[in-house]
Amino acid sequence: MATTPTPHNGAxxxxxxxxxxxxxxxxxxxFIADTYLEDVRCFNTVRNMLxxxxxxxxxxxxxMGGGMGMPSIGIYSYELFNFYGVESIIRVGSAGGIADEVKVRDVVAGMGACTNSNYAHQYQLPGTYAPIASFDLLERAVAAGRDQGVELKVGNVLSSDTFYDDNDQATISWQKMGVLAVEMEAAALYMNAARANKKALCLLTISDLPLKGESLSAEERQTSFTQMMEIALAVAIQE
Structure with a gap:
């Protein structure tokens, strides 16, 4: 295990x-720490990534926060897996729903993560890598959701490097391929987990529907995704 603290984590x-x-x-x-955890201690304030x-x-x-985009979660998850002995990371984030059956506040589990990123280039693979979740974590999340009366929507998500895309047809193209939702981190998390032989899962609450013009406020995104959080916690305590 590498020396800690790291340049990005004071733990x-x-x-x-x-x-x-x-x-x-x-x-x-x-919010998660204050609402759900007991005997809480803060281990990191570097760059305010609490x-x-x-x-x-x-x-x-x-x-712990992971920031926006694959470079950010790529750094934080890499250090957790490789320097701090973390075995499982469950991303709990927001996403834009693009499949017709996905509604605002639905909880989506990313079984796979398509991407327009070049993150996999570093591995020098002789082909295209398909980032996927840990089946163990995914199976438990689906079961935990059902126990809590929440039917997760499971399938492909898109991890995009662009929030404002110059190609206004890009989202529709991904929708045609059955992608459920768009976010910005899962693919890098899944690749880091695979390389480190660890586990990862991306759970997402749908905060907006970009093709329909529906959305939640920033405050609602920060504090109201409790169903997703409680499912993730139920999975976490089974590890």
Whole structure:
């Protein structure tokens, strides 16, 4: 294990639980810690990318922001997997729903993550890599959702490098291929997990429908995604 702290994480070895929930927004990490965890301690404030460890139903769980985009979550998840001994990361984020059957506030589980990113280039693979979730985490998330009365929508998501895309037909093209929702991080997380032989899952709450013009406010995105958070926590304590 590499030396800690790292350039991006002020934690030392032992500060972080084996399972980490990772929202993009550090304030959502604080919300999860304040709302759900007991005996909470803050392990990171570097760059205001807040990280906390506590217990949920007696089991150690950590939560830490991952930022926006694949370069950001790529750094934070890489360090958690490779420097801090983290075994599982569950991304809990927001997404734009693009499939016809996806509605605002639905919870989507990214079984696979399509991408327009060049993140996989670093692995020098002789072909196209297909980033996928841990089936173990995915199976437990679906079961936890059903226990809580939430039917997850499971399928492909798109991890995009662009939020404002110059090609106004791009989203429709991905919709035609059955992609459920668009976000910006899952593919990098899944690739980092695969390379480190660890587990990852992306859970998403639909915050807007870009093709229909529906959306939630920034405050609602930060504090109201409780169904997704509770499903992720139920999965975390089974690790």
């Amino acid at each position: 030392i070895e032992g500060d972080i639980a084996k399972t980490v929930l990772m929202p993009g927004d550090p304030l959502r990490a604080k 990280g906390y460890t506590g217990t949920y139903q007696g089991v150690p769980v950590s939560v």
